[in-house]
Amino acid sequence: MNQLLEISFSSLASSIHSWLSSAIANATILNVVEMAIAGVCLLVFLVPLCFVLGYMERKVAAFMQLRLGPNRVGPKGTLQIVADTVKLIFKEGLTPNASDKFLFNLAPIIVVVVSMLVMAPIAFAKNFQLWDLNIGVLYVTSISSIAVIGILMAGWSSYNKYSLLGAMRSGAQIVSYELSVGLSIISIVIMTGSLKISDIVMSQADGWWIFKGHLPIFISFVIFVIASTAEINRAPFDLSEAEQELTGGFHTEYSGMKFAMFLLAEYINLFVVSAMAATLFLGGWMPFHIGHWEAFNHIMDFIPSSLWFLGKTFAIIFIIMQFRWTFPRLRVDQLLNLEWKYLLPISMVNIILVTIMAIMGWYL
Amino acid sequence: MFLKDYFGTIFKSIKSLLTGMRKTGYYFTHPKEILTEEYPDNRATLKMFDRFKGxxxxxxxxxxxxxxxxxxxxxxxxxxxxxxxxxxxxxxxxxxxxxxxxxxxxxxxxxxxxxxxxxxxxxxxxxxxxxxxxxxxxxxxxxxxxxxxxxxxxxxxx
Structure with a gap:
C-alpha cells in the first residue's frame, strides 16, 4: 500500500527533475528544458480536456432538454467531438477582405494564450503546480482579464457590425463582473492572509472554506460562480455571442481553426474558473475532512489528491453547464442591473462581514 | 420599505432560479423522460397515431x-x-x-x-x-x- 501511495504526480515530477539535473549541468538550460516539458504536458492535458468538456456539454445539454445527444460516432458518441475537430481542421479559415488582417489573425491566438497562461498557478495535485508564485490569486485575476482585449480585437478587426456589437457588450460585461469576482476572491484572501495558491489550499486542511467560513463565505462562493460565469461569456450571460441577435457575436467572421481556437479558449476558461472556485472555496486538492474523525479522515486521504481536485472542478463545471441549459439569456440592461445593483453591493457588505469574522476569529 | 423590496426581489429570484434548476436536474437524472425517437432504428416498432395523415x-x-x-x-x-x-x-x-x-x-x-x-x-x-x-x-x-x-x-x- 505504501508503495502505491508513493506514485503521485509530485513524486513523478521530482524524479524527472532529479534525473534531468543529473543529465544537464547548466542551470539555465535545465530550466528551459523543464519549462518546455511543462508546456508540452499542459498542451497534452488541455486538448483532451477540451474534448471531454465538449462531449460533456453536449450530453448534459441533451439530457436536460430530453434529447439523446451525440450517439452515432464511436461508443455512445464519444468520438463525435474528434470528428468535429477533424472537420474544423480541414475547413478553410476565411479572412474577410475589409478586415484588419493582422489583428484578425492575432485575436484568437491572444485569447487562447491568455487562457493557457492562467493555468500556471493552479494546483492540480499535492505539491504539483507549474508555478507556485506568491501572488497566485492576483496573477489569475489580472491575466484572465486580458482576454477581453482579444475579444475586442476580434470584434473590431472583423469589419462587421454584429462582431463589433458583440465585442462592445463583452467589454462592458467583463469589466463590470471583474469587480464581483475580485471582491469574492478577496474575501478568501482576507481569511487566509495569503495570495499564494498553495497557502490557500493548505489553510483548508481542517475544513474547506465553504464550511469553515459560514454564511459570508457561502455568499461569496455563490457570487463568484455567478460572476465568473459572466466573465467567461457563458450563457445565461452570453450576450457577446448571442446567436439569435448577433449571429455569433465577436466570432461571426471566424471559421475553421481560428474559430476552433475561440472554442478551445472558452472551454479552458470554463475549466480555469471552476478550478479557481474549487481551489478557493472547496479546498483544491485537499481531501474532505471532518473535525476529529480520525478513521474517516484517513480513508479520505487514500483517494488521490488529483482526483479530489478534478472531482470538485467537474462538479462546478456541471453546475455552470446546468446554468446554461436552464436560464434564459439576460438583456443588456438586466445584466448590468444584476451586477451594479445586486452583486456588487452585496459583495461589498459581505467583505465587511468577512473582515469582522477574520478579526474576531469567528471561524473554525 | 426599499430594503424590503430589495431583499424580496433577491429571494424571489433565487427561488425561481432554483425551481428551474430543479427541473433540469430532474430531467438530467431521469433518462426515462427522453422524448427522442431514434427513427431509422425503431422502424419496426414505430407506430403512428390514428389521426396521422400519410x-x-x-x-x-x-x-x-x-x-x-x-x-x-x-x-x-x-x-x-x-x-x-x-x-x-x-x-x-x-x-x-x-x-x-x-x-x-x-x-x-x-x-x-x-x-x-x-x-x-x-x-x-x-x-x-x-x-x-x-x-x-x-x-x-x-x-x-x-x-x-x-x-x-x-x-x-x-
Whole structure:
C-alpha cells in the first residue's frame, strides 16, 4: 500500500527533475528544458480536456432538454467531438477582405494564450503546480482579464457590425463582473492572509472554506460562480455571442481553426474558473475532512489528491453547464442591473462581514 | 420599505432560479423522460397515431370489393387536382346502365394531405393511411391507382 501511495504526480515530477539535473549541468538550460516539458504536458492535458468538456456539454445539454445527444460516432458518441475537430481542421479559415488582417489573425491566438497562461498557478495535485508564485490569486485575476482585449480585437478587426456589437457588450460585461469576482476572491484572501495558491489550499486542511467560513463565505462562493460565469461569456450571460441577435457575436467572421481556437479558449476558461472556485472555496486538492474523525479522515486521504481536485472542478463545471441549459439569456440592461445593483453591493457588505469574522476569529 | 423590496426581489429570484434548476436536474437524472425517437432504428416498432395523415388509400374487403361509387365528390373537393376519377358505364343484369370507376388516380406528389376528399366522400370509400415513408427516386412512382385491378363495387353501396 505504501508503495502505491508513493506514485503521485509530485513524486513523478521530482524524479524527472532529479534525473534531468543529473543529465544537464547548466542551470539555465535545465530550466528551459523543464519549462518546455511543462508546456508540452499542459498542451497534452488541455486538448483532451477540451474534448471531454465538449462531449460533456453536449450530453448534459441533451439530457436536460430530453434529447439523446451525440450517439452515432464511436461508443455512445464519444468520438463525435474528434470528428468535429477533424472537420474544423480541414475547413478553410476565411479572412474577410475589409478586415484588419493582422489583428484578425492575432485575436484568437491572444485569447487562447491568455487562457493557457492562467493555468500556471493552479494546483492540480499535492505539491504539483507549474508555478507556485506568491501572488497566485492576483496573477489569475489580472491575466484572465486580458482576454477581453482579444475579444475586442476580434470584434473590431472583423469589419462587421454584429462582431463589433458583440465585442462592445463583452467589454462592458467583463469589466463590470471583474469587480464581483475580485471582491469574492478577496474575501478568501482576507481569511487566509495569503495570495499564494498553495497557502490557500493548505489553510483548508481542517475544513474547506465553504464550511469553515459560514454564511459570508457561502455568499461569496455563490457570487463568484455567478460572476465568473459572466466573465467567461457563458450563457445565461452570453450576450457577446448571442446567436439569435448577433449571429455569433465577436466570432461571426471566424471559421475553421481560428474559430476552433475561440472554442478551445472558452472551454479552458470554463475549466480555469471552476478550478479557481474549487481551489478557493472547496479546498483544491485537499481531501474532505471532518473535525476529529480520525478513521474517516484517513480513508479520505487514500483517494488521490488529483482526483479530489478534478472531482470538485467537474462538479462546478456541471453546475455552470446546468446554468446554461436552464436560464434564459439576460438583456443588456438586466445584466448590468444584476451586477451594479445586486452583486456588487452585496459583495461589498459581505467583505465587511468577512473582515469582522477574520478579526474576531469567528471561524473554525 | 426599499430594503424590503430589495431583499424580496433577491429571494424571489433565487427561488425561481432554483425551481428551474430543479427541473433540469430532474430531467438530467431521469433518462426515462427522453422524448427522442431514434427513427431509422425503431422502424419496426414505430407506430403512428390514428389521426396521422400519410396518404389516401382505398380499403378493399376480402372479395376485392371497394365502396367507391365514382361520384367524383372527392375530385371536386380536392383543392389542387390530386385526384382524377376515370369512370365507365356498366350494364347490369337487368339491362340498366350504372356508373362505375375504371381507375381512381391519385397523385401523391401533388397532395397536401388536407383531408378534404375524405370528409367529402359520401360512401366512406377512401381513408388516410398511417404510412410515412414516401420517398422514391422518380416522381412517376408517386402516381397511384387506388382501386386494385379487377375490383368492383361492394354490394349495397349506392
Amino acid at each position: 396518404e389516401v388509400t382505398m380499403p378493399h374487403n376480402e372479395n376485392n370489393e371497394h365502396r367507391c361509387t365514382g361520384c367524383q365528390a372527392c375530385e371536386i373537393a380536392c383543392p389542387n387536382g390530386t385526384i382524377k376519377i376515370i369512370t365507365k358505364q356498366e350494364i347490369k343484369e337487368d339491362g340498366k346502365k350504372k356508373k362505375a370507376i375504371e381507375a381512381f388516380v391519385y397523385h401523391l406528389e401533388l397532395c397536401t394531405l388536407c383531408n378534404n376528399c375524405i370528409t367529402s366522400c359520401p360512401s366512406d370509400a377512401i381513408v388516410m393511411a398511417q404510412t410515412y415513408e414516401h420517398s422514391v427516386y422518380d416522381k412517376t412512382q408517386l402516381k397511384k391507382i387506388l382501386n386494385k385491378p379487377g375490383s368492383k363495387i361492394m354490394e349495397g353501396v349506392e
